Amino acid sequence: MNSAKANILAKLKMQLPAATDAALPAEPAAAPEVRSPAQNVEQFVRLLTDNHAEVMRIKRAEIAASVKTLLQQRDINQLMCGSGWVDALQEIEGEISLNTFYPSIDGNKDTLFNSVPAAITGSRCAIAATGSIVLWPDASEPRSLSLVPPLHIVVVEQSAIYNDFGELIRKQRWSEQLPTNAVLISGPSKTADIQQTLAYGAHGPRELVVLLVE
Amino acid sequence: MNTRANTIATDGSKYEASARQFRGNVARDLANPQLRENFRGAMDYLTDKRRQAFPSEDELETLRRKCQLIKQRCLLKLPELLEQLESKLEQNGIQVHWAETTAEANTIIAELIQRKNGTKVVKGKSMVSEETALNDHLQAQGIECLETDMGEYIVQMAGEHPSHIIMPAIHQNKSQVADLFAHNIPGFDYTTDVDTLIRTGRQALRDKFCHADVGVTGVNFAVAETGTLCLVENEGNGRMVSTVPEMHIAITGIEKVVELLDDVPPLLSLLTRSATGQIISTYFNMITHPRREGEKDGPKEVHLVLLDNGRSQAFADEELRQTLQCIRCGACMNHCPVYTRIGGHAYGTVYPGPIGKIVSPHMLGLEATKDLPTASSLCGACGEVCPVKIPIPKILLRLRKESVKAKGEPLVVKGQGCNRKPLEAGIWKLWSRLNTSPVIYAIAMWLASRGRWLTPAKAGAWTRVRTLPKPARRPLRELVKQREQRREGQ
Amino acid sequence: MPALPLASAKRHTSKRVYPPKPAQVYLFGTCLADTLFPQSGLDAIELLERQGLEVLFPQGQSCCGQPAYNSGYEDEARVVARHQIKQFPLDIPIVVISGSCGGMLRHHYLDMLKHDNDLEVAAFCERIFEFTEFLTCVLEVKLQDQGAPERVALHTSCAARREMDVHITGKALLEQLGQVELVEHDYISECCGFGGTFAVKHGDISGAMVQDKVKHLLATDAVRYVSADWGCMMNINGALEYQQEAFRGEHIASYLLRRTRGDNA
Numbered sequence A: 001m002n003s004a005k006a007n008i009l010a011k012l013k014m015q016l017p018a019a020t021d022a023a024l025p026a027e028p029a030a031a032p033e034v035r036s037p038a039q040n041v042e043q044f045v046r047l048l049t050d051n052h053a054e055v056m057r058i059k060r061a062e063i064a065a066s067v068k069t070l071l072q073q074r075d076i077n078q079l080m081c082g083s084g085w086v087d088a089l090q091e092i093e094g095e096i097s098l099n100t101f102y103p104s105i106d107g108n109k110d111t112l113f114n115s116v117p118a119a120i121t122g123s124r125c126a127i128a129a130t131g132s133i134v135l136w137p138d139a140s141e142p143r144s145l146s147l148v149p150p151l152h153i154v155v156v157e158q159s160a161i162y163n164d165f166g167e168l169i170r171k172q173r174w175s176e177q178l179p180t181n182a183v184l185i186s187g188p189s190k191t192a193d194i195q196q197t198l199a200y201g202a203h204g205p206r207e208l209v210v211l212l213v214e
Numbered sequence B: 001m002n003t004r005a006n007t008i009a010t011d012g013s014k015y016e017a018s019a020r021q022f023r024g025n026v027a028r029d030l031a032n033p034q035l036r037e038n039f040r041g042a043m044d045y046l047t048d049k050r051r052q053a054f055p056s057e058d059e060l061e062t063l064r065r066k067c068q069l070i071k072q073r074c075l076l077k078l079p080e081l082l083e084q085l086e087s088k089l090e091q092n093g094i095q096v097h098w099a100e101t102t103a104e105a106n107t108i109i110a111e112l113i114q115r116k117n118g119t120k121v122v123k124g125k126s127m128v129s130e131e132t133a134l135n136d137h138l139q140a141q142g143i144e145c146l147e148t149d150m151g152e153y154i155v156q157m158a159g160e161h162p163s164h165i166i167m168p169a170i171h172q173n174k175s176q177v178a179d180l181f182a183h184n185i186p187g188f189d190y191t192t193d194v195d196t197l198i199r200t201g202r203q204a205l206r207d208k209f210c211h212a213d214v215g216v217t218g219v220n221f222a223v224a225e226t227g228t229l230c231l232v233e234n235e236g237n238g239r240m241v242s243t244v245p246e247m248h249i250a251i252t253g254i255e256k257v258v259e260l261l262d263d264v265p266p267l268l269s270l271l272t273r274s275a276t277g278q279i280i281s282t283y284f285n286m287i288t289h290p291r292r293e294g295e296k297d298g299p300k301e302v303h304l305v306l307l308d309n310g311r312s313q314a315f316a317d318e319e320l321r322q323t324l325q326c327i328r329c330g331a332c333m334n335h336c337p338v339y340t341r342i343g344g345h346a347y348g349t350v351y352p353g354p355i356g357k358i359v360s361p362h363m364l365g366l367e368a369t370k371d372l373p374t375a376s377s378l379c380g381a382c383g384e385v386c387p388v389k390i391p392i393p394k395i396l397l398r399l400r401k402e403s404v405k406a407k408g409e410p411l412v413v414k415g416q417g418c419n420r421k422p423l424e425a426g427i428w429k430l431w432s433r434l435n436t437s438p439v440i441y442a443i444a445m446w447l448a449s450r451g452r453w454l455t456p457a458k459a460g461a462w463t464r465v466r467t468l469p470k471p472a473r474r475p476l477r478e479l480v481k482q483r484e485q486r487r488e489g490q
Numbered sequence C: 001m002p003a004l005p006l007a008s009a010k011r012h013t014s015k016r017v018y019p020p021k022p023a024q025v026y027l028f029g030t031c032l033a034d035t036l037f038p039q040s041g042l043d044a045i046e047l048l049e050r051q052g053l054e055v056l057f058p059q060g061q062s063c064c065g066q067p068a069y070n071s072g073y074e075d076e077a078r079v080v081a082r083h084q085i086k087q088f089p090l091d092i093p094i095v096v097i098s099g100s101c102g103g104m105l106r107h108h109y110l111d112m113l114k115h116d117n118d119l120e121v122a123a124f125c126e127r128i129f130e131f132t133e134f135l136t137c138v139l140e141v142k143l144q145d146q147g148a149p150e151r152v153a154l155h156t157s158c159a160a161r162r163e164m165d166v167h168i169t170g171k172a173l174l175e176q177l178g179q180v181e182l183v184e185h186d187y188i189s190e191c192c193g194f195g196g197t198f199a200v201k202h203g204d205i206s207g208a209m210v211q212d213k214v215k216h217l218l219a220t221d222a223v224r225y226v227s228a229d230w231g232c233m234m235n236i237n238g239a240l241e242y243q244q245e246a247f248r249g250e251h252i253a254s255y256l257l258r259r260t261r262g263d264n265a
């Protein structure tokens, strides 16, 4: 054991009788807000919209067409996606050039930062209480897809909206296994660091478009 | 190591000197109307936001109680949780380093960077790295260390320190930022439009993320159960610096460990709502592994530096230990009438405001920070809003007590007894005699009322903005007695 | 003026069970009123007597000990605290005409004397009532306003507000006065900057605070402000006088007595 560790732990241990859970005061359970699934959807949409995200409620079959329209509205003609999206988005190819992520970010940072205007990702689930989208990036959908390009399009399944973060963690047993990186996204990147004035697109995506699939 | 060759220390001890200047700083900043206006405006904004984020007082109270108990439980188990955290993190492939002092932490970080031949570091917001003066240290080693949080970026450009733990550049208004950019960013077209200012910063920093060797961040919660580092942020720079460079180094205080993943949601909810009134931050980033086999991005190496820097001293005392419950939301400073008046820089410490007054003595010693505990009217606004219910006013009282302790008492806080002056101690002894002896007290009252014409017109700081009242012609006790006698006579 | 915050009023009343109206009470006059502002003590006594109570004023009482306690001289404060407890031996309420002294006697004595005979200290603390709290919650007074219409502001000391909930009871009393309109000044809950030795040790910060408090009070169209705490009033009135303003604060005991007796200002 290195000495800093030993010293710190020794100082801390000197002060304490071993804590037993039984001796600790009971922690009150915060009463969760009760919402129906429909109300969850409504709250999710409202909070995200309040946070400056654009939410489009669509049917599964409309994903590709919606992507195409929203890119064309923004004069964007290329889209980066994870490998899992290539088939589903095939119909937009031709008008929009579809690229999958590089074999590795190493050596490709310059192009990623400077030449990718938009990316699309899926999501693991979502949270109504805070209007958050939950991503577990992986090899097919790397972390920087939802971070570096200025426009992030994210597909969320309406059926995967949980009531709140605590419930989600327990139901999905997150404590047993977490990915390299899990991230909750609740709007486009923003800052109020200059005179408390809100500005979007600080470092992450300036725009967040949520395709909420029924 | 050559850091001591410079006259300015490149570790946390550099704040000892600035904390000693408290009184001078206060005088300087109180006399700056622009600064006072900036702070008042910012505090009004933040307190208002917070108020709106807690529509139900009952819900707020339940949640505060819950989070207070969570943090107390985690502190009671602190040594075992730290060991659990370390072993979990190492199982996950994240390397853990321990530092007792700020200098040790800086050395660890510099060596990690140098081992990678790194010369360019990008930093996410980390008050602990301010605590260690990491930027100074790395720069002295020839490593560029760039702040990327917009507020921190501005502050670094201005050669200043953060004046607030959540909103580092709160002391500047947009025209001051525009002036700063005009002086420092070539080709910047002068404007006070905030969107343009932010876009300018974004542009400058994107290139830096792209080419950095190492990213440094703080940590909001370190989860022992899963070995997970959690980061709360809005801008995305924290994600950038922990995703894009090949190495990510996180640094945090030992009190940031929580036992269970289940502890995180309530703490997160209280943190963002207390800090900026947001029900959640734009990003909540949970890091559990370095880049794994087959993954295409993310740092290949992740390190965590656990810093003590005086925390174990606070930990040793049951009352002072509550200081470590802090989740660094900034609500106490937002509601503090003293902070609102003097701003964050006057304190001379890394952490300003009420939390700064109670935590800095452990980091810098009570002697260097001896003016901080007394610089409070004990109005209680901080304790009322603190999400983890730290009794800040009581801890201030406790530190006052420590600072006037007589010599030879057992050591609780380094530098204790620093404010003890024989004359003052003698006066309080006398005062206590006076107030426990009815005869002497009555004589004193008699003298004061009969000698009221002796009341001076000037009495130090009091009469600089106020008049001094004269003792009444007759004290209450005499008037009451007369009244009773009159009645009996009737 | 927004309605009485019911949630906190409820929280407040649920925190404390009030005794029935007693026949006798003690008055804790506080050292400030004793030395500097005795009329407010006499007025408080008269108000209580008009409610049919006998008021006892132990001549042995002095200061609650707050100045030493807040300066870190706890041992010295403790001796004084024990002395006060001895001066009030009967098991009757002790009414305190200053919120911050009330907070000291009711809450801090418990901390400071936790190694003494707990029962005796706890029983003493339980008998402590801030003046407006006592009028409102124990006596449930009904006030008949005899004065002319006027607007007043209310300043509540921080200790009174946060430890004793006086912003609720003080307001409730003033609202009973039919001709008095309560106006709320900006930053109403913000500290006036007194803080005892703070005002001397950090005079410039304290000074900046009281100047703001005065500014916000003067910005209202109130003719005076009312308070239940002489510490704050000495500070605020001192600053008002220094600025040669005619506007002043009046202790709530004097104000209530004057209004219900129909005296002129």
Ligand code: SF4
Pocket (backbone or CB within 6 Å): B325, B326, B327, B328, B329, B330, B331, B332, B333, B354, B355, B382, B385, B386, B387, B388, B389, B390
């Ligand atoms: S002391 Fe409390 S209010 Fe202040 S920063 Fe820490 S958690 Fe927030």
